[in-house]
Amino acid sequence: MDIFDAVSSRYSCRAFLPKPVPEAVMREIVERAARAPSAGNMQPWRVHAVAGKRVEELKALLRPRMATELPKGEGVEYVIYPQPMVEPYKARSFNVGEQLYQSINVPREDKAARYKQYARNYEFFGAPAALFFVREKAHGPAQWADIGGYLQTVAILARGYGLHTCPQQAWVSFHRTVRDFLELPDHLMVYSGMAVGYEDPQAPINGWRSPREPLEAFATFSGFES
Numbered sequence: 001m002d003i004f005d006a007v008s009s010r011y012s013c014r015a016f017l018p019k020p021v022p023e024a025v026m027r028e029i030v031e032r033a034a035r036a037p038s039a040g041n042m043q044p045w046r047v048h049a050v051a052g053k054r055v056e057e058l059k060a061l062l063r064p065r066m067a068t069e070l071p072k073g074e075g076v077e078y079v080i081y082p083q084p085m086v087e088p089y090k091a092r093s094f095n096v097g098e099q100l101y102q103s104i105n106v107p108r109e110d111k112a113a114r115y116k117q118y119a120r121n122y123e124f125f126g127a128p129a130a131l132f133f134v135r136e137k138a139h140g141p142a143q144w145a146d147i148g149g150y151l152q153t154v155a156i157l158a159r160g161y162g163l164h165t166c167p168q169q170a171w172v173s174f175h176r177t178v179r180d181f182l183e184l185p186d187h188l189m190v191y192s193g194m195a196v197g198y199e200d201p202q203a204p205i206n207g208w209r210s211p212r213e214p215l216e217a218f219a220t221f222s223g224f225e226s
């Protein structure tokens, strides 16, 4: 797969086959992704990779809590969305949610069905493996951004191994449980989870793609010779 296909075929996959991800493959992805750039070459990312039994253990901790604790969970360890969310970002976020729920025929009013789908986050959407991207609490915006670049590099490399991914900030809502599960010391915190596995190509939730703004909406160019 070339780099263009890897980038264009990446999407947030929300239904996976139970086929295991070999440890050797996960190790290669995590290692190679560290070629991502970082300010001062700080390499501020930390990664916890889990699979198989460990994934099942974490799912089992949360399963009985889904009915009563969603959507708030344990409260977030950091605020994900700007408050208030203003245009044009508000509409983009709203629309992608609508597309997602339409793909599985869940109407806006059906809160119970929406929560049920949202709860699939805490099953890693059926993925047999997952990553947690962890940061130093003392680090600032530049290091957050570097970890974002690392996360994206993981997602692109995963395509090279025939894998798909879904980044999952949803795990931030259960940060206490995840902290205990990963035995994170106080100076670290989870930035995002990520489901990793082989996509279920039949699943309707995988059958749509999020839109993007046209180039002119977010970029300007000057000084180029045509």
Ligand SMILES: Cc1cc2nc3c(=O)[nH]c(=O)nc-3n(C[C@H](O)[C@H](O)[C@H](O)COP(=O)(O)O)c2cc1C
Binding pocket: 010, 011, 012, 013, 014, 096, 121, 166, 167, 168, 169, 170, 171, 192, 209, 210
């Ligand atoms: C850091 C990060 C966290 C995300 N967290 C979640 C999540 O918890 N659950 C989910 O279903 N999607 C999550 N997403 C996926 C976004 O909704 C998705 O990237 C966006 O709608 C664009 O769609 P695409 O990834 O399919 O291109 C996350 C994406 C990023 C970058």
